[in-house]
Amino acid sequence: MDHEKKNGVQPEEETPAAMNEAVTEEPAAASAPEQGEEAPVLTEEIVEETAVEEQAAPVEPIQKKKPKKPKKDSRKGKFRGISFAFTAGLIVLIVLLNVVVSILGERYPSMNLDLTTGKVNTLSESAAQVASNVQTPTTITIMAGEDIARSDTNYQQVSILADKMAERNSNITVAYLELDKNPAFASQYQDENITTGSVLVETEKRHRVLNYGDLFSTQYSMDGSMVTYSKVDSALASAVSSVNADTLPLAVFDGSHSEAVDLAVYRTLLEGNNFETQDFQLLTEEIPENAQLLVLGTPTTDCTPDEIEKLEAFLNDETRGTDRSLLVTFHPNQAALPNLTAFLKEWGLDVQQATEVVESDANSYIPSGPGNILVNIGSDVVLNSNAQGYNLVVMPQSSPINLLFDERNGITTHSLATSNSTSYLFDGTQESFDNPQMGSYNVAAMAQKQVGQNTANVVAIGSTFMFDDGILNVNTYGNGSFVTDLSRYVTGVTGSEAVSMENAQVRTAELDISMSLLNVTLLGLGVFTILLPLCVAVIGLVIYIRRRRL
Template sequence: MENQKKEKTTEASLEKQQKKLKNRKKLKYGGLATAITVIFVAVVVLVNVVVTQLDKRFPNAKLDLTTANLYEISDETLDYIRNLDKDVDVAISSDEATFTSDKYNKMIAETLSKYQGYSDRINVTYFDTTKDPDVLSKYQELYGGSIQSGQVIINSGKRIKVYNTQTDMFEVDQQKYQYYQYGMASFSDCITAFKGEQTLTSGIMNVTDSNPKTVGILATSNGSPIFAQTSSSADPNTYAFYAMENLLDENGYDVKRLDMMTDELDTATYDILILPAPKTDLTMDSIQKLQDFMYNDGNLGKQLVYIADYTQSSTPNLDAFLKEWNVQVDYSSVIDENNSSNQQVNILLSQNSNSSFVAPVVTVTDDEDYNGHLANTSLPIVAPMARSIQTLTANNGRTVTSLLTSSETSYCYPLSPKTYNTDGTDGTAADGETQAATEAATEAAAENTTTTTSFDKDAAPHGANTVMALCRDQQSTGDSFIESDVIVLGSMSMLDANLVQNSSYNNAEYFVGLLNSVCGKEDSIVVASKDLTQTSITATATQLKVIRLVVVFLIPLTVVVAGVIVAVRRRYR
């Protein structure tokens, strides 16, 4: 009995020991599993913190898998912002959470984040216009206008630019945008491309420019548009005017509209004047104002851009002014029917319609001072409906340089000056036949046809014709030179919206590059807009098969094998 008792005690003792060993084992593995879990979570958190900091320090570490590389920044922009020597504040008049909740605003925010990551000079902040009135007031005092919620404000020193996140950061379909304004469509339906990088970079260049230039566009005369408005349904000059105005603004110029008759052409305020195809002749008083501006009390240093057009009437006073600068704009349209030296282009007649024209492809001068510093010289510059510019000989010290010329196969189709009633509309000439011939010639120039019998294109002189010229008045002051310049363009349509906003043409880049060179402004950066009509991640059939194989088979199989190995090892321990 006693032995049996001892055996039972021994067995109980052994069971207790085995239980303790089992519990220790469980505790050991359980503690190890807990430790591993804690370490793993800590590592994940640490990696997340490190990656976040690395992303701020190295913004290019993010992978952009969008089709149009929406979040990539061009090398030109990177070079510029990395070498900034002035502090720039970029403020968005909205709280960050609200602003970035919109997927389109998110593009702006991500782009700004990269700017800030690449340059210590750029500081990006957000503020609520209702909760931070002091911040709003600070910017409004510099801006002089009303700043609304959700706008992008770029400021350096006392210079400031304010942009609308919709129209300034995105390209929109104008017809759909009309529906949006009437509440018949959402803004996302209107967007076609993201131009945020172009706008932001231009804004930073503008506020940090050590040599800012102010352009006065002579848009009106006694309150009426100075250029011809052909009709409400077909008005290419209006859209060319807006395109030119926006182009200058986007490339860092301070642009202001002026009235030829009522405003003062103050040389202390304006560096450049633009005279866009006045439909009727200027008065002698207006001519004197232009002469005084260019002379600048003997200091020169001014520029005038004169844009001629086939829609103009006879302008003897203006012609006399140009003659003093050794140029003459003929009443003829340059046409080139050689397929290798012309191109079919679309001119914007209204928000909803275009018209197609055959336009001469022109050649840029070899002079390095006036070649526009084009990034891609293979892209064409076209001159639709451009009037021919002739160089006159005069011993007045002024020089003329042909900037853009047509090919040797081009010729000039004669035009007659248009006539306008006193109300500014198209008139009928006293001689009905003369007016009919004028309209026929104008239509022929616009549509590149030769339907009249009075003009024989085969007999017409063929050769290179100038459609853009630079007239320079340069004078020595002893140890330096001073100069004023007149730039003459042969057509408003050379700056048509469909050409200026199309990266397939060099019209915009050349115009801005030349103006920068002539007035001594720092070269602008031209960034192509990013198409938003296709933003999905695309993959080939082979890539899809590989992805399917990895996700559907390899990853699950790996997990199963790992689970079996762990289960077997635990079973036999």
């Protein structure tokens, strides 16, 4: 250093970077001596310099270790568990929903949709009205096991309609009883012929038994196949109504004049509308004291003077505390009945025998022939104030009836049914056909007389075939309603007991399902086309979004 000063040369000042470089180079040279050289000995000066350098060197900050990310497998497992729980919960919810709907369906049968073609599982308006009017505890007992009855093709309708009647009124109870397990039960009703499948409708007033023939009828179609028709609705309604009625009017059917037709269908109709019926012989027996309707079904032999006296006494007896009536049916080919004809003329009714009312207008008779005329129901007598009218009342092969007077000796006459103005009278001669006398003719009429506090009625029906099974029990025609209301009117039945129940038949086991356009739209478009696919799409979208976040 002294030598450099002497030569006039100033030593360069060492910068900190140069110092650091020098310091770092020396240990490197010391740590890696060349081959053949001796390793330098660490002196105290070198040790001290090294310590100073370590103290002067900047301290690097300690880096914290980043937490490890959780493995994706654990998150997937978590969401798999949630997905499984959601699916299991959805299944449980569906099962519970089915159980609740089943319970509600049993408790409230009307919740179940009736999609049958003939609406065989729906109470008719008259049956619903009968059920609503029940005020006495009533039991409907079906003679079969409940499971068997509800699974049988026909008898399930009995169970369904009985349940719906019970739903409308808490006074009605439905029960099931297996006769083979309760053999002593049938012995209590020995005169009723109770068998498996019978239905017992009972109150404290009376009981009524419906057997298979009362509930169903079997007919053969044009191709020879057997077809079953149901009468369950009307049968149950009539049975419930009859066992709840305070009194049942008695209709008696005479069988002593070789009646030309069997009025069994009319008799069944009366029984289904709270009438009691009974056979008797006018020629040899007295008219029952409690009889209110006496029926002569197209007699082919004339009444004797003694029988005419019985009829007059029956109609004019003031000691009878009820309305009473005589009903006589006729046919154009019927033999002359001078005594009966004279008796009816005293009441203002003149039936023209050997003459038939025929229609010239094809729109005024049914396709089976111009003698099967469609008639108009008279308006001067209101048979049932609750009736909505009688559509398509047909009276085949009808005799015309003249009204001899409007009022005489306390007797008034009324037209019950008339033909259209396009009809004419045919007496079998060519003249009556070539020169028809067009006009409207009476084909059913009634005469009335006040007897004490009650009314006596004489009814003449020109068409005995209007009571035919194929007409009276067919919903297409209004004959059933008209005849029922007429029978009730002439016996004085009014009020809630005057609910008409036709012996209507509906074909069972129809292949088609009947649905309204609204139901089709709601179920087809609303539920199956929109609602269900939308629910599936929403669930799928939720699952997709959740899985995307895994």
